[in-house]
Amino acid sequence: MENTLMKPAWYLTDASFDWLFPERIQQMSKRHWTPVGIAKSAAAFLASEGNGKILDIGSGVGKFALIGAHYYPGSIFYGVEQRSELHHYALAAKEYTKTINSEFINGNFTQVNLADYDHFYFYNAFFENLDTRNRIDQQIDYSTSLYQYYSRYLYRELDNKPAGTRLVTFHSLEDEVPPGYRLIDASEDFLLKMWMKK
Ligand SMILES: C[S@@+](CC[C@H](N)C(=O)[O-])C[C@H]1O[C@@H](n2cnc3c(N)ncnc32)[C@H](O)[C@@H]1O
Numbered sequence: 208m209e210n211t212l213m214k215p216a217w218y219l220t221d222a223s224f225d226w227l228f229p230e231r232i233q234q235m236s237k238r239h240w241t242p243v244g245i246a247k248s249a250a251a252f253l254a255s256e257g258n259g260k261i262l263d264i265g266s267g268v269g270k271f272a273l274i275g276a277h278y279y280p281g282s283i284f285y286g287v288e289q290r291s292e293l294h295h296y297a298l299a300a301k302e303y304t305k306t307i308n309s310e311f312i313n314g315n316f317t318q319v320n321l322a323d324y325d326h327f328y329f330y331n332a333f334f335e336n337l338d339t340r341n342r343i344d345q346q347i348d349y350s351t352s353l354y355q356y357y358s359r360y361l362y363r364e365l366d367n368k369p370a371g372t373r374l375v376t377f378h379s380l381e382d383e384v385p386p387g388y389r390l391i392d393a394s395e396d397f398l399l400k401m402w403m404k405k
Contacts, residue, residue, distance in 0.1 A: 217304055218277045219243070224270060227300045232268060232293075238341055240270040241330050241377060245399055249328055249375040250275030252392065252401045254282040259325040262287065264316045264361065265332025269297030269309065275328075276309040287312045287319050290343065317357070321364040326373040329383065333357040358382035365404075372404040 215223040221243050225233040241249070253261045254275065259282050263271045266286025276284040286309070288294045294313035301309055312319060321327075335342055336354035361383040365374065374388055377399050388402040 218274055224274070227303060228268060228296055232296055235343060236270075239343060240267055241274075243274055245377060245394075246271045246274035247278055248394070248399060249377065249401075250279050250282075250284070252375055253326040253328060253373050254279035255373075257281040259283075260285060260323065261326045261328065262319070262321070262324040263328045263330075265289070265330065266297060266311060267293050269300055269311055271328055271330065272297070272309045272311070273300055273304060273306055276306045277304070280308055282308065284309045285312065285324065286310075287314060287316045289313075289315050289347070293343075317360055322367075327365070328375050328377075329361070329379060330377040331379050333361075333383075334378070334380070355382075368404055370404050374402040374404075376400045376402070 217223050217227055221236065224243060225236045249271065250261075253259070261275065261282055261284050263284065263286040266272055266288045269286050272284035272286040275282070286297060288297065288311065291313050294311055297311040301311065316332075333354045336349045336351060336357075342349065362385055365372070365383065366385040366387060374384065376384065379400070384402060387405055389405050390400060391403050392401040393399060
């Protein structure tokens, strides 16, 4: 019989979620993946109308999407991730946790049709182009102009979305948030922000 006292369920704490992955991936967790409490608050806002399609832009190993999918089974949580290794770990975690309302796409977010999704989560994915110290790896090209290109691209796409579109940003510099998005709520430290298109 499995000893459930040994470890908490995967969706309860950051440590229990990290346990799904190899040690190298666990070491990235604190700096690069959304904390469980933040993921729950963000998902509650994005899923509040029920049965929507929610996209995490730059989904890493799928932490936001898997936690959101667990707590909000009426919505579908998608993630698009440019690094194939991280995408592979997200798929493995989806299978291990038997999460049916999540999907993961491997590619650059610019290759995805954002018109297909209702609401968006964004944990400052493009900042790696500005931050020379804390990069996930050295496998891709980084540049200030890529940061600007991605931010402007996402800004335009978000600007085209209909009224009622929900957006959650975490640690964002807000270069991708068009003025048509109204701030609805924020965490005390203002790192987590909930927006809605007017
Ligand atoms: C800060 S991590 C957040 C991971 C995940 N959203 C979470 O909250 O746990 C940002 C992720 O965005 C990915 N990323 C950065 N630029 C991207 C792009 N243009 N297209 C797709 N993924 C991107 C990075 O590879 C990284 O895994």
